[in-house]
Amino acid sequence: xxxxxxxxxxxxxxxxxxxxxxxQWGSDPAAIERGLLLTEKTVPGQDEDTITISVAxxxxxxxxxxxxxxxxxxxxxxxxxxxxxxxxxxxxxxxxLGIGPHVHVADYEFACKAGSEAMxxxxxxxxSGEMEYAMGIGADTSQGxxxxxxxxxxxxxxxxxxxxxxxxxxxxxxxHSYTSDTPDFWRREYQRxxxxxxxxxxxxxxxxxxxxASRAILxxxxxxxxxFAYAVFHMPNGKFPLKVGKxxxxxxxxxxxxxxxxxxxxxxxxxxxxGLTSILDVAKPGDKIFMCSFGSGAGSxxxxxxxxxxxxxxxxxxxxxxxxxxxxKIYLSYxxxxxxxxxxxxxx
Amino acid sequence: MRDVAIxxxxxxxxxxxxxxGIRDMFAEAAIKAMDDAGVKKIDSFYVGxxxxxxxxxxxxxxxxxxxxxxxxxVPGLHVESxxxxxxxxxxxxxxEVASGMSDIVLAGGxxxxxxxxxxxxVLATASxxxxxxxxxxxxxxxxxxxxxxxxxxxxxxxxELAQVPIKNHKHSVNNPNAQYPFEISLNDVLxxxxxxxxxxxxxCSPITDGAAAVILCPxxxxxEFTDKPVKIRAVGAATGPIALHDHKDLTRLEAVKLAADxxxxxxxxxxxxISFVEVHxxxxxxxxxxxxxxxxxxxxxxxxxxxxxQGTYGGKIVINPSGGLKAKGHPxxxxxxxxxxxxxxxLTGKAGARQVPDAKFGMTQNMGGSGGSCIVxxxxxx
Numbered sequence: 001x002x003x004x005x006x007x008x009x010x011x012x013x014x015x016x017x018x019x020x021x022x023x024q025w026g027s028d029p030a031a032i033e034r035g036l037l038l039t040e041k042t043v044p045g046q047d048e049d050t051i052t053i054s055v056a057x058x059x060x061x062x063x064x065x066x067x068x069x070x071x072x073x074x075x076x077x078x079x080x081x082x083x084x085x086x087x088x089x090x091x092x093x094x095x096x097l098g099i100g101p102h103v104h105v106a107d108y109e110f111a112c113k114a115g116s117e118a119m120x121x122x123x124x125x126x127x128s129g130e131m132e133y134a135m136g137i138g139a140d141t142s143q144g145x146x147x148x149x150x151x152x153x154x155x156x157x158x159x160x161x162x163x164x165x166x167x168x169x170x171x172x173x174x175x176h177s178y179t180s181d182t183p184d185f186w187r188r189e190y191q192r193x194x195x196x197x198x199x200x201x202x203x204x205x206x207x208x209x210x211x212x213a214s215r216a217i218l219x220x221x222x223x224x225x226x227x228f229a230y231a232v233f234h235m236p237n238g239k240f241p242l243k244v245g246k247x248x249x250x251x252x253x254x255x256x257x258x259x260x261x262x263x264x265x266x267x268x269x270x271x272x273x274x275g276l277t278s279i280l281d282v283a284k285p286g287d288k289i290f291m292c293s294f295g296s297g298a299g300s301x302x303x304x305x306x307x308x309x310x311x312x313x314x315x316x317x318x319x320x321x322x323x324x325x326x327x328x329k330i331y332l333s334y335x336x337x338x339x340x341x342x343x344x345x346x347x348x
Numbered sequence: 349m350r351d352v353a354i355x356x357x358x359x360x361x362x363x364x365x366x367x368x369g370i371r372d373m374f375a376e377a378a379i380k381a382m383d384d385a386g387v388k389k390i391d392s393f394y395v396g397x398x399x400x401x402x403x404x405x406x407x408x409x410x411x412x413x414x415x416x417x418x419x420x421x422v423p424g425l426h427v428e429s430x431x432x433x434x435x436x437x438x439x440x441x442x443x444e445v446a447s448g449m450s451d452i453v454l455a456g457g458x459x460x461x462x463x464x465x466x467x468x469x470v471l472a473t474a475s476x477x478x479x480x481x482x483x484x485x486x487x488x489x490x491x492x493x494x495x496x497x498x499x500x501x502x503x504x505x506x507x508e509l510a511q512v513p514i515k516n517h518k519h520s521v522n523n524p525n526a527q528y529p530f531e532i533s534l535n536d537v538l539x540x541x542x543x544x545x546x547x548x549x550x551x552c553s554p555i556t557d558g559a560a561a562v563i564l565c566p567x568x569x570x571x572e573f574t575d576k577p578v579k580i581r582a583v584g585a586a587t588g589p590i591a592l593h594d595h596k597d598l599t600r601l602e603a604v605k606l607a608a609d610x611x612x613x614x615x616x617x618x619x620x621x622i623s624f625v626e627v628h629x630x631x632x633x634x635x636x637x638x639x640x641x642x643x644x645x646x647x648x649x650x651x652x653x654x655x656x657x658q659g660t661y662g663g664k665i666v667i668n669p670s671g672g673l674k675a676k677g678h679p680x681x682x683x684x685x686x687x688x689x690x691x692x693x694x695l696t697g698k699a700g701a702r703q704v705p706d707a708k709f710g711m712t713q714n715m716g717g718s719g720g721s722c723i724v725x726x727x728x729x730x
Contacts, residue, residue, distance in 0.1 A: 028541060028542065031541045
C-alpha cells in the first residue's frame, strides 16, 4: 500500500474582502460576490513567501507523519511564485526542516497544477520502490493585476504531503493526468502580472482538462461519483469547481468540505491540495476521496484516495485547515494590501 | 428588375465557438445553405463581416471564403456596414440577381468575436472615431444616452425597458441555434451588472461567434430548387449621421424610418400587413425606438406597448421571434443574414415552436452603429 503518511497546510493570517477590492475599483461588491462566490481571500504578510508557506505546511505534515525527516528521499515544491527565477525553493526548505543532505530536490511549475504534480512525482518515487518517503508540496503567493478580475481571487497558502508505504493514512488507488497545448493563461519572463484569455480560460481550458482527467480516472477505476465521500477540484473561483463537480455527478455535500475558496481565494498550486487537507481533517476510515487539479497551459492531475483507520490518530496532531482559515484573521484595507503585495512603487 | 427569391438557408449555432475559426463558420453556413437549396455551384457571393481584420487579422474574405466553401473561381465581395454588414450583403446580392447580372447568388455574414480580449474597441470603429471614440465613449454609452433621453421624455420606466430582453429570452427558448435559449426574470435584469447607466448587462446583446447564409435566385427559377421559396418583396436602405450628437432627436433613428419607408413603398405595403419583424436590438432601447420608426407604434408608446405584450405572440406584432440579438446572439456581420433566415423559416412554416401563425409578410431591420446605416427587407410567403 502506497499513500499519504503525513499532511499539513498553512494559510497566512491576513485577509482582504472582495467588497474592499470592489469598492477600490468602483465595481458592485454584491455582483462580484455573486459572480465569483468569493467573499474574502488570504494575503501573505510582508515576510511571507512561497518558501515560508511551504516550510510551515511541511512542518505540519511532519507532525502528522511522525517520521525522522532524514528518511525523506525527495522534496518537490510546486509553485508559480517561487521567490527566485533561478535558485530552488526546495533547498531552503530542507535545511529549515532537517531533511537531507542525501535527498533529491527539484522545484516544479505548471501554473496552478504545480502542487499536484509535485505530489504525483513524490508518490511515484515511493511506488516504484526508489525511496521510502517523498514529499510533494503546492504553495503560492499569486499576484492579480490591479483592477483585473483575478485580483479578487489570487491568494496565498499551501499544503504538503509526505508519501510512504508504512502507516499510510490515505492510500493512492489511482492517478491520471490529461494535458494539451491550451494557452489560456501565461506570463512571459520579466512580466510582473500574468495575462489570460478571458472566457477562453473556461470551457476550452478548465472544464476540458478537468473533465478529461476525471472521466478517464473514473473509467480506469470503474468507479462513479456516488462511490466517493468527498471530492475536491481546482478552485479558481467559487463557481467553476461546483459546476465541474456537478457535471461529473458529484453533489454539493460531497464537495463542500474541500471547497475552501470562498474564504481563502485561489492559492493556485495550493488550491486543490489545501482543499484535500481540509477533507483529510474530517475524513473517516474507508472514505474514498476524489481530487482533480488544473493548471493553465493546460493540464489536470487526478487522484483517487482511500482513507485508512490510521487517519484518526493524526488529524489532531497539527492545525486543521478550516481552523487556520477561521480562527485568525487580520483584515486589510486596500492600501495596506497594495503595500504588502508590492503594488506600490517605492523610491528604491 | 426581376423578382428575387430565397431558395435555401444555412447557419451555424450562435455562441462561443472555440473550435471554429472565421473561415470554418462561414464555410459551414454557406455549404449548409447550398445543400438546402440543392445547388453545387454559385455564380457570385457577398460576405458581410464588420471587422474580420481587427478581430482576426484576416481581410480578403472574397478569396478566403471562395476557397473554403469550395467555390474557387467564383467572384465574391466582402461587404461592410458595421452591424448592418449582413443585411447589406443580402441587399447587394438581391441587386445582382434582380438586375439580371447573375442567377444563383449567395449572401451571408460571419463574425469571429471571441479571439480578442477586448472587443469593445473593435465595435467602437462603428462610431465616429475622431469625435466619439477618441473621447472615450463606446456603444453601451451611446445607447445609454438614447435610453436616458427616451425615459425622461416619455416616462418609460426601468422595469418597462427590462421587458424587451425578458420577451426576447422567452422567444429564444424555442430557437435551437440561440446562444442563450433560456428565460430571464425581471430580477435578473435589474440585478445584472451596470454597464452604462441606465443600461445593465441584460440590456446589452452579447459577444457571439457565428455565421449565416442565404441563396438567392430569380423567382421564376425558384421552383427548380425548392417547393417553398420565399420572395424578397422589397429592400429599403438608408444612412444616418455617424455621430450620435448629430441626431436632431436622441429618441429617433431617422435612417430606420427612411429605410422602412423605401421598403414599404417598393412593396406596396404598410405596417399593418406585417406579421412579424426581426429588429436590431443591439440594446434594449434600440428595439423600442426601431419599432416606432418601422411604424408599428406611435412615437413614445412602443416601450409601454411591448411591456404590455404587444410585441409577442398574441399581441399586435411578434418582434424578434428568434430571440433577437440579445438572446439569439449577435455575431455582428452575420446578424443581418440570420434575421433573413428567421423570416424564411417563419414564412415557410419551419419555425417550430416559435412559429408565427398565418405569417404572409415578414420584415427584417438591420442597423449599423447608432443608426448610421439601416437595411430593411420585406419578405413574402408564396
